[in-house]
Amino acid sequence: MALVEIRNLTKRFQSGEETISPLDGIDLDIEAEEFVSLMGPSGTGKSTLLNAVAGIDRPNEGSIIVNGTDLTKLSRAKLADWRSENLGYIFQTHNLVPVLTTYENIELPLLLLPLSAKQRQQRVEIALEAVGLTDRAGHYPRQMSGGQEQRVGIARAIVAGPKIVVADEPTGSLDISTSEQIQDLLQRINNELAITMLMVTHDPDVAAIAKRQIRLENGKIASDTVQGSQNGSGKNLRTQPV
Numbered sequence: 559m560a561l562v563e564i565r566n567l568t569k570r571f572q573s574g575e576e577t578i579s580p581l582d583g584i585d586l587d588i589e590a591e592e593f594v595s596l597m598g599p600s601g602t603g604k605s606t607l608l609n610a611v612a613g614i615d616r617p618n619e620g621s622i623i624v625n626g627t628d629l630t631k632l633s634r635a636k637l638a639d640w641r642s643e644n645l646g647y648i649f650q651t652h653n654l655v656p657v658l659t660t661y662e663n664i665e666l667p668l669l670l671l672p673l674s675a676k677q678r679q680q681r682v683e684i685a686l687e688a689v690g691l692t693d694r695a696g697h698y699p700r701q702m703s704g705g706q707e708q709r710v711g712i713a714r715a716i717v718a719g720p721k722i723v724v725a726d727e728p729t730g731s732l733d734i735s736t737s738e739q740i741q742d743l744l745q746r747i748n749n750e751l752a753i754t755m756l757m758v759t760h761d762p763d764v765a766a767i768a769k770r771q772i773r774l775e776n777g778k779i780a781s782d783t784v785q786g787s788q789n790g791s792g793k794n795l796r797t798q799p800v
């Protein structure tokens with residue numbers, strides 16, 4: 559069984575008289591430990607898909623089974639519990655709490671879990687080390703560079719040991735060299751911590767760090783390719799026309 563099993567996922571929004579369907583019957587499996595990037599034109603439903611997998615948005619139709627739990631069947635309260643135990647979210651703009659230190663920002667998601675202070679401290683220290691910010695534990699977001707802030711955002715996303723991390727344009731507000739450092743970090747987290755990653759990006763170079771690249775168009779998966787096939791051109795997993 560795949561870690562993520564999406565079947566017939568459909569999401570509609572009403573905009574005045576008009577109904578739009580950014581997701582129109584999507585089927586998608588993501589295996590544990592995969593690194594998947596999601597690309598496609600603006601407004602094509604990438605964030606909507608990410609938020610559905612994250613259990614933030616509810617679909618109109620279809621099912622989203624993550625690690626054996628159908629998210630569409632959970633109440634709001636149960637979904638919040640599920641998120642704290644299973645999911646990390648990396649935002650483009652970091653979303654750090656300005657009055658909390660690096661340490662406290664990273665500790666925040668752990669406060670929702672049944673952990674002792676000692677256990678929380680151990681996990682925060684491991685996450686700080688993983689992102690190379692042990693020496694910045696006491697700094698506030700305003701005292702950090704954009705790249706360091708994103709490292710805090712990444713540490714916060716992994717600190718609870720999630721099954722899957724979703725990232726929405728994680729390098730979108732960074733310069734090229736900082737973006738490259740964050741790309742390396744995301745790859746290391748996938749490789750070394752074996753965390754499954756689903757990342758939305760507009761940047762083909764950033765998308766290329768993921769072994770599997772999916773393109774959404776007009777509410778459907780237009781292409782789904784895995785890098786590293788023998789001819790180097792990638793293998794298209796999707797055979798049926800869209």
Ligand SMILES: Nc1ncnc2c1ncn2[C@@H]1O[C@H](COP(=O)(O)OP(=O)(O)OP(=O)(O)O)[C@@H](O)[C@H]1O
Nearest residue numbers: 571572573578580599600601602603604605606607
């Ligand atoms: N809460 C909402 N209410 C109404 N329409 C919405 C809502 N959320 C998203 N949409 C619409 O759904 C479509 C898909 O939005 P989404 O943010 O998923 O696209 P995207 O591919 O992530 O776009 P971008 O690349 O610009 O971030 C857009 O037309 C958007 O306006």
